[in-house]
Amino acid sequence: MTLFVPLSKLQLRMYRNYLRCGNVYGDDNIASNFNVMQPRKICQHPYLFPGIQDEGTDLVEDSGKLGVLDKLLKKLISEKHKILIFSQFVIMLD
Structure with a gap:
């Protein structure tokens, strides 16, 4: 079975920030790793990024998956x- 799952609102905001600025925080001044892992991590769970958990409201609902x-x-x-x-x-299984 294959399911296509939409991003949560938080994930979508982070993904747009990444596309716009090259980082998930939406701040041009923050150094970011420009590799392919960043969008993959966003799609897994936004809490994989330091400081993002403080913005979140629900561990399960903040990740579409x-x-x-x-x-x-x-x-x-x-x-x-x-x-x-x-x-x-x-780390997603923890």
């Missing part, structure tokens, strides 16, 4: 399914 996963897990667990989750970002 976690929001959908949370809903799927509740349904699958209630139906007694076995579940195996893979991730390229081990």
Whole structure:
């Protein structure tokens, strides 16, 4: 199964800042790493960036992927399914 999940509002703001300024904070004065990992991290979870968690309101809802996963897990667990989750970002499994 493949699901295409929209970004949360916080992720979308960070992604637009990255495209506009080259960093997730939206500040031209902050040094940023201009590699391909930054947009991937934004799409995983905004809290992977230092200081962003202070802006967030909900660990699950601030990540589009976690929001959908949370809903799927509740349904699958209630139906007694076995579940195996893979991730390229081990920190997302913590």
